[in-house]
């Protein structure tokens with residue numbers, strides 16, 4: 001079984017739920033599996049978040065921004081910064097193939113904004129975005145993109 005590595009953060013469980021469904025989808029359709037690591041669990045268990053990734057990975061990031069009215073204020077990242085610190089550590093940013101953002105459309109202009117901030121800071125692409133737990137269409141579309149990107153890297157036709 002081929003594994004696709006994901007380092008992500010989920011605080012209220014939506015992103016974890018989404019990733020579990022992507023895992024089922026790519027297992028059923030491609031015979032591949034996701035290996036998902038929630039950086040929040042490392043923090044909770046007192047484990048270091050300063051370790052080096054050893055293979056290319058995807059990042060999944062819900063937006064948590066301080067205050068703001070969703071229009072012209074509230075651009076300061078809160079709660080998800082451990083993922084940022086992990087990516088900033090040593091060469092980790094170079095192994096990140098891209099980030100999938102999530103959020104809630106009630107936040108208007110701030111929807112999924114943190115993913116775009118990471119893309120600017122670290123120089124990798126925003127691959128896609130979804131709202132809350134995502135739809136089954138989101139699951140299939142994002143799963144297909146991840147597999148295609150991994151296969152491209154490995155020269156699979």
Ligand SMILES: Cc1cc2nc3c(=O)[nH]c(=O)nc-3n(C[C@H](O)[C@H](O)[C@H](O)COP(=O)(O)O)c2cc1C
Pocket residue numbers: 009010011012013014015016062063064065066102103104105107110111112113131132133
């Ligand atoms: C304090 C707080 C701030 C948030 N800020 C944003 C935001 O700026 N933009 C956005 O799209 N969603 C925002 N959200 C919504 C979350 O990104 C959304 O609920 C997401 O699905 C949470 O993912 P998780 O359950 O995996 O932690 C915010 C939620 C909370 C509780």
